[in-house]
Amino acid sequence: TSLPRDKAYRPSEREFAILDAVMADEAREVQDAVAWALREMSKRDPAAVAAYLRRYASSSNRHTRRIVKQAVKTLPEEEQTVIRTLLGGS
Numbered sequence: 001t002s003l004p005r006d007k008a009y010r011p012s013e014r015e016f017a018i019l020d021a022v023m024a025d026e027a028r029e030v031q032d033a034v035a036w037a038l039r040e041m042s043k044r045d046p047a048a049v050a051a052y053l054r055r056y057a058s059s060s061n062r063h064t065r066r067i068v069k070q071a072v073k074t075l076p077e078e079e080q081t082v083i084r085t086l087l088g089g090s
Contacts, residue, residue, distance in 0.1 A: 011041045011048050019052075024061045031063055035070035042074045050079040057086035 019037065022030050042049035053068050053075075065087060072083045 010045045035067050038071035039074040057083050
């Protein structure tokens with residue numbers, strides 16, 4: 001699966017809603033897939049993905065936190081710092 005080739009593509013609320021449903025999934029494969037999707041989405045709209053990850057960064061769920069830690073890698077450095085701080089310096 002890949003993102004639309006249209007340069008004007010931006011992640012939609014519907015896409016984020018789909019990810020909401022699996023942000024706490026226990027399966028490592030699902031966590032990896034969600035983190036990958038967020039990294040890919042951040043290449044087109046880093047601000048939207050950063051805002052989405054900030055919502056989850058303070059979660060106490062370890063599965064959610066793992067996704068956030070992996071997804072943050074393609075964001076601008078300053079956003080990574082903010083989100084890692086919210087994660088507790090992880």
